[in-house]
Amino acid sequence: MKPIFVALIAFLMYFSACGQNKQNANSKKKMEFPIKKTDDEWKKSLNEEQYRVLRLKGTERAFTGKFYKHKDKGIYVCAGCGNELFKSETKFESGTGWPSYYDVIPNAVVLETDYSYGMVRTEVMCAKCGGHLGHVFDDGPKPTGLRYCINSVSLDFKKK
């Protein structure tokens, strides 16, 4: 009986340690951004889909967004606050169904490790309002090798 008891204790300790880690990861998410609005204020200034993606870290369905095929020259800005994020020159056809860029305007975004859905990904957030934009992967084209995979609904466009 004794070894089983020890195993049970080890098992419980393992799981409580996991719980601890998860808590730390969550508390780390509370970052400070220059633009601060309450949930109600965001709900008023965004449409339902924008709120779901930008504020609740949702994802639009692939191939449905307004910018995945968009080819005009200009600047893609944050739909939440107007912060300039991506230049049209860095946009490329990734085949994923989401607008994709190989580079970002300096200091426009902040990155954070995202452990949701059993995956480890790097989340891309607007540096001014903290809005969720998408994720960045390291399978992009030259010169950076990065692929910023961004929700159209998180973006607006300023034509040049």
Ligand SMILES: [Zn+2]
């Ligand atoms: Zn923003």
